[in-house]
Amino acid sequence: MSTRMRDLLAEGLGELRHEPIGKHIRAVLDGRTVVDTTRAVLVWEPRRIVPSYAVPVSDMSAELSPTGTAATDAADGAGVHLLDLSARPVLDPSVPFTVHTAKGRVADVRTDGxxxxxxxxxxxxxxLDGFVVLDFRAFDAWYEEDERNVAHPRDPFHRIDVLASSRHVRVELDGEVLAESSRPTLLFETLLPTRYYLPPEDVRAKLTPSxxxxxxxxxxxxxxxxxxSGDHALPDIAWTYQQPLHEAEHIRGLVAFFNERLNLVVDGERASRPCTPWSSHPDT
Known part of the structure; x- marks a missing residue:
C-alpha cells in the first residue's frame, strides 16, 4: 500500500536526524569569521522541524566551554500541536535553541571579547562526533557560499513553489469581505498550508501598517x-514581502492573509482553517 510522503517525514520527527550539505558555510561575529567550513551538516533534534548547522569543532576559530549535560526530553512541555504531523508538540523556530531534546553536552562559545x-x-x-551544533541567532551573520542566509539554515527537503493562478479567492470574517481576487499568486510550501497572495488593489479592508x-x-x-472587521480588531492579520528573496520574487508587494484566523473561500468552496504555529500569533 502506498505511503503518503508527509507521513514518512513525520515518522522521523521523534529522532535525532542529520544530513550533509556540501556547502561552504561561514558565520560572522563582530566582523570576524568564526566558522569557515565545507564539512557542515544539518541537524534536527527530536521534534525540531527546522534544522541547525553542525560544524566540525576544528573549523571554528573559537573555543568551546562545556557547561553540563542537556537532559533528554527537556522540551516535553514546549512546542505547538500540529496533529497532521505528530501527536506530540513539535518545536518550531519560536522555541529557543537552548531547549534540547537529544542527549549531549551544552557548551558556551568563546571568541575574543x-x-x-x-x-x-x-x-x-x-x-556527529567532533561536531558542534550552533545557535543560528547567536551570530551576526551566516553565509551559504557567498549568499547571506537569514532566519535559520535552509532545509534541502523544504521548498517553495510560486505560481500565478486564476482561482477566485475571497477572504471573509463574519460575513464581511476583506479581499476578493481572481488573479491570486499561490505559494506552496512544504508541510505548510497554501498561501494566497493578492494584488493590493483587490483588498477591500483598510490595512494599517504594523x-x-x-x-x-x-x-x-x-x-x-x-x-x-466589524467589532473585531485584527492585528498583524496580513503580510507583504517588499523585497523578497529570489525564489519568492513573484510575490513582491502582494498581500497574504492568515487563513488560520479568517475564512477563505476558493472557487466557491470554503476552506477549513489550518492549524499551524501561526494560528494564534504571527511569525511567518
Whole structure:
C-alpha cells in the first residue's frame, strides 16, 4: 500500500536526524569569521522541524566551554500541536535553541571579547562526533557560499513553489469581505498550508501598517498589516514581502492573509482553517 510522503517525514520527527550539505558555510561575529567550513551538516533534534548547522569543532576559530549535560526530553512541555504531523508538540523556530531534546553536552562559545552562553550543543551520537551544533541567532551573520542566509539554515527537503493562478479567492470574517481576487499568486510550501497572495488593489479592508517584522529563510523579510472587521480588531492579520528573496520574487508587494484566523473561500468552496504555529500569533 502506498505511503503518503508527509507521513514518512513525520515518522522521523521523534529522532535525532542529520544530513550533509556540501556547502561552504561561514558565520560572522563582530566582523570576524568564526566558522569557515565545507564539512557542515544539518541537524534536527527530536521534534525540531527546522534544522541547525553542525560544524566540525576544528573549523571554528573559537573555543568551546562545556557547561553540563542537556537532559533528554527537556522540551516535553514546549512546542505547538500540529496533529497532521505528530501527536506530540513539535518545536518550531519560536522555541529557543537552548531547549534540547537529544542527549549531549551544552557548551558556551568563546571568541575574543565574546562569550555566547549555551550557543553550542554537542550531541552524544557517534555519527556527529567532533561536531558542534550552533545557535543560528547567536551570530551576526551566516553565509551559504557567498549568499547571506537569514532566519535559520535552509532545509534541502523544504521548498517553495510560486505560481500565478486564476482561482477566485475571497477572504471573509463574519460575513464581511476583506479581499476578493481572481488573479491570486499561490505559494506552496512544504508541510505548510497554501498561501494566497493578492494584488493590493483587490483588498477591500483598510490595512494599517504594523511595526512587526519577521524573517523567512526562503522568502525574506515580511512586513505586517493590521485591519478591523466589524467589532473585531485584527492585528498583524496580513503580510507583504517588499523585497523578497529570489525564489519568492513573484510575490513582491502582494498581500497574504492568515487563513488560520479568517475564512477563505476558493472557487466557491470554503476552506477549513489550518492549524499551524501561526494560528494564534504571527511569525511567518
Amino acid at each position: 565574546q562569550q555566547l552562553l549555551g550557543a553550542g550543543f554537542q550531541p552524544a551520537d557517534p555519527a 511595526s512587526t517584522r519577521t524573517w523567512c529563510a526562503y522568502k525574506g523579510r515580511a512586513s505586517y498589516w493590521s485591519a478591523t
